[in-house]
Amino acid sequence: MTWALDHLSEILTRAGQHAWLAGLPLVLGLVIALPLGWLASRTSWLRASLLTTTGLLYTIPSLALFILLPSILGTKILDPVNVIVAMTIYTVALLTRTVADGLSSVDPSTRQAAIAMGYGGFARFRAVDLPLAVPVIAAGLRVAAVSNVSIVSVASLIGISQLGYFLTDGYARSFPTEVWVGIIACLLLALVFDLVIQVVSRALTPWTRAVAA
Amino acid sequence: MIRFEGVTKRYGDADSGSADGGSPGEGGGDPGSVAVDNLTLEAPTGQITVLVGPSGCGKTTTLRMVNRMVTPTSGTISVDGRDTASMDVAELRRGMGYVIQHAGLFPHRTVVDNVMTVPRLLGVDKRQARSRAMELIERVGLDPAMARRYPAQLSGGQQQRVGVARALAADPPVMLMDEPFSAVDPVVREQLQNEFLRLQSELGKTILFVTHDIDEAVKLGDQVAVLRVGGVLAQLASPAKLLADPVDDFVAGFVGRDRGYRALSFAAAPELSLTDEPTVRLRATGEQVRAIGSPWVLAVGDAGEPVGWVRAAAVDHEVTRDLLHRGGTVASTAGSLRALLDAALSSPSGRGVVADDDGRLVGTITAAEVVPAIEARRSATTAGELPEGASTR
Ligand SMILES: Nc1ncnc2c1ncn2[C@@H]1O[C@H](COP(=O)(O)OP(=O)(O)O)[C@@H](O)[C@H]1O
Numbered sequence: 001m002t003w004a005l006d007h008l009s010e011i012l013t014r015a016g017q018h019a020w021l022a023g024l025p026l027v028l029g030l031v032i033a034l035p036l037g038w039l040a041s042r043t044s045w046l047r048a049s050l051l052t053t054t055g056l057l058y059t060i061p062s063l064a065l066f067i068l069l070p071s072i073l074g075t076k077i078l079d080p081v082n083v084i085v086a087m088t089i090y091t092v093a094l095l096t097r098t099v100a101d102g103l104s105s106v107d108p109s110t111r112q113a114a115i116a117m118g119y120g121g122f123a124r125f126r127a128v129d130l131p132l133a134v135p136v137i138a139a140g141l142r143v144a145a146v147s148n149v150s151i152v153s154v155a156s157l158i159g160i161s162q163l164g165y166f167l168t169d170g171y172a173r174s175f176p177t178e179v180w181v182g183i184i185a186c187l188l189l190a191l192v193f194d195l196v197i198q199v200v201s202r203a204l205t206p207w208t209r210a211v212a213a
Numbered sequence: 214m215i216r217f218e219g220v221t222k223r224y225g226d227a228d229s230g231s232a233d234g235g236s237p238g239e240g241g242g243d244p245g246s247v248a249v250d251n252l253t254l255e256a257p258t259g260q261i262t263v264l265v266g267p268s269g270c271g272k273t274t275t276l277r278m279v280n281r282m283v284t285p286t287s288g289t290i291s292v293d294g295r296d297t298a299s300m301d302v303a304e305l306r307r308g309m310g311y312v313i314q315h316a317g318l319f320p321h322r323t324v325v326d327n328v329m330t331v332p333r334l335l336g337v338d339k340r341q342a343r344s345r346a347m348e349l350i351e352r353v354g355l356d357p358a359m360a361r362r363y364p365a366q367l368s369g370g371q372q373q374r375v376g377v378a379r380a381l382a383a384d385p386p387v388m389l390m391d392e393p394f395s396a397v398d399p400v401v402r403e404q405l406q407n408e409f410l411r412l413q414s415e416l417g418k419t420i421l422f423v424t425h426d427i428d429e430a431v432k433l434g435d436q437v438a439v440l441r442v443g444g445v446l447a448q449l450a451s452p453a454k455l456l457a458d459p460v461d462d463f464v465a466g467f468v469g470r471d472r473g474y475r476a477l478s479f480a481a482a483p484e485l486s487l488t489d490e491p492t493v494r495l496r497a498t499g500e501q502v503r504a505i506g507s508p509w510v511l512a513v514g515d516a517g518e519p520v521g522w523v524r525a526a527a528v529d530h531e532v533t534r535d536l537l538h539r540g541g542t543v544a545s546t547a548g549s550l551r552a553l554l555d556a557a558l559s560s561p562s563g564r565g566v567v568a569d570d571d572g573r574l575v576g577t578i579t580a581a582e583v584v585p586a587i588e589a590r591r592s593a594t595t596a597g598e599l600p601e602g603a604s605t606r
């Protein structure tokens with residue numbers, strides 16, 4: 001406890017870095033997964049190939065990705081961009097299916113009505129399918145957020161500063177307190193992400209709380 | 214006027230043509246199965262044309278070809294003389310209200326926002342669209358307080374009303390309705406049907422209405438098109454004609470039992486001489502009731518409206534509402550022969566109660582007196598040709 005208090009400013013700095021490395025990819029990944037998921041929800045052959053490909057991306061070990069990306073992107077090994085790109089890939093891998101499922105979960109009669117009112121392709125996506133998919137997408141985002149927070153900690157092995165540092169440093173120094181501080185800080189960060197997503201999702205979906213009167 | 218000319222729809226062709234209506238995985242029919250077969254049909258302007266037939270006979274397909282949610286394999290469909298195939302599809306669809314079985318409301322929009330959808334898509338400004346929507350919400354019989362609710366907060370019948378309001382919002386000349394009242398319970402369905410007829414009498418839309426329920430078809434249709442499986446038009450006729458003169462065994466079977474009796478719905482009650490019926494008021498004493506000298510005595514309310522029959526022997530002190538026999542129906546002078554006959558048949562005294570438009574008692578009539586009127590009508594319309602204008606709806 002005293003150790004944590006003594007190192008509070010360092011913990012907060014690294015937590016901030018961790019949040020950035022895990023959070024920015026969450027947003028980027030969602031922005032990329034939305035059009036991909038939309039395509040997958042519209043065309044059955046695209047659905048199969050897109051979902052298989054993005055699914056496979058998730059199986060690439062994170063450490064391998066952190067090490068390989070610099071040579072692909074031409075970045076330095078210590079550049080946080082590598083982590084951002086890698087985490088974005090994982091987010092896309094997790095979210096494409098969720099978005100596709102969410103968009104196709106719209107009740108068939110609601111969809112028929114939308115089409116009959118002259119809602120075509122993109123207009124229907126924006127006005128009907130997407131708003132109705134928010135609860136499903138938010139659930140996927142929560143999984144991706146937790147996954148990102150945990151995977152980012154691995155980046156300390158390649159020397160990128162974030163909460164994972166306390167795990168590797170504590171292990172190297174055989175100092176369990178530091179390891180615990182790292183774990184708890186990661187947990188709290190994941191909780192904060194989860195909370196933010198839930199609050200935003202609730203704000204976007206007042207209709208889900210409308211119960212029969 | 215909506216006009217089908219030699220329209221055929223075959224599913225499972227190279228271009229199955231489900232437009233953008235298809236979700237992945239749709240289209241499981243037999244390859245090349247014919248859903249609608251060489252259909253030629255006119256739905257006249259300002260009238261209700263009902264498409265009726267057993268499940269799978271191509272009713273929905275026929276309806277969806279009108280707004281091009283399904284593309285015909287061959288043939289043409291025109292609306293007021295314009296070939297729909299040549300029109301911009303969004304423009305075509307926004308000129309047609311579409312109402313479906315489960316309403317298909319947008320769950321994430323409030324009732325008023327649902328109703329505003331098409332006017333907003335057409336560029337009507339928000340305030341104007343909203344006030345028009347509120348007007349329609351009341352017009353379809355909903356409490357304006359419901360406007361701010363979400364669809365999940367409404368009953369099935371209320372959702373269906375919102376669906377109708379939404380379809381009417383842009384005041385389209387044409388309405389396409391696919392079993393709009395099938396998913397609600399019978400009591401609500403009857404209310405919705407009656408209000409639908411009242412609305413239509415005010416609005417005079419050109420309506421294509423799909424149902425599998427023949428009773429609904431004859432109740433609502435100005436004309437009824439009976440389809441058989443395979444999408445072949447079996448008969449197109451007025452409801453009265455359909456009941457009186459089914460063209461073949463299939464239509465006769467589909468139209469069902471009691472069609473002779475049901476056909477009387479479309480025959481206006483003639484002016485018959487009614488019998489003056491001695492009555493008692495509610496709270497009349499036992500002596501007053503028995504003084505009339507009949508085993509069943511008709512009780513009337515303060516405005517002279519018949520309230521029910523009472524058995525003279527059952528009155529101890531006075532006539533109370535719970536002593537009244539509930540079985541008898543009341544026919545209206547402006548009603549049908551069916552209502553007249555039913556009033557007589559359902560009355561415990563055998564004397565059918567007839568009231569005027571304001572609900573006041575006019576007199577009574579027995580079944581024996583109604584039957585000659587039915588017979589007279591038959592001889593007036595010999596050779597089975599029924600007067601088409603005889604509808605009393
Ligand atoms: N998208 C589709 N793909 C293949 N077959 C279809 C499709 N839609 C309907 N059908 C077939 O066409 C026939 C008519 O269907 P439909 O128009 O829905 O009938 P109804 O509305 O009278 O019940 C049925 O045999 C049905 O299986």
Ligand SMILES: [Mg+2]
Pocket residue numbers: 272273274
């Ligand atoms: Mg159908």
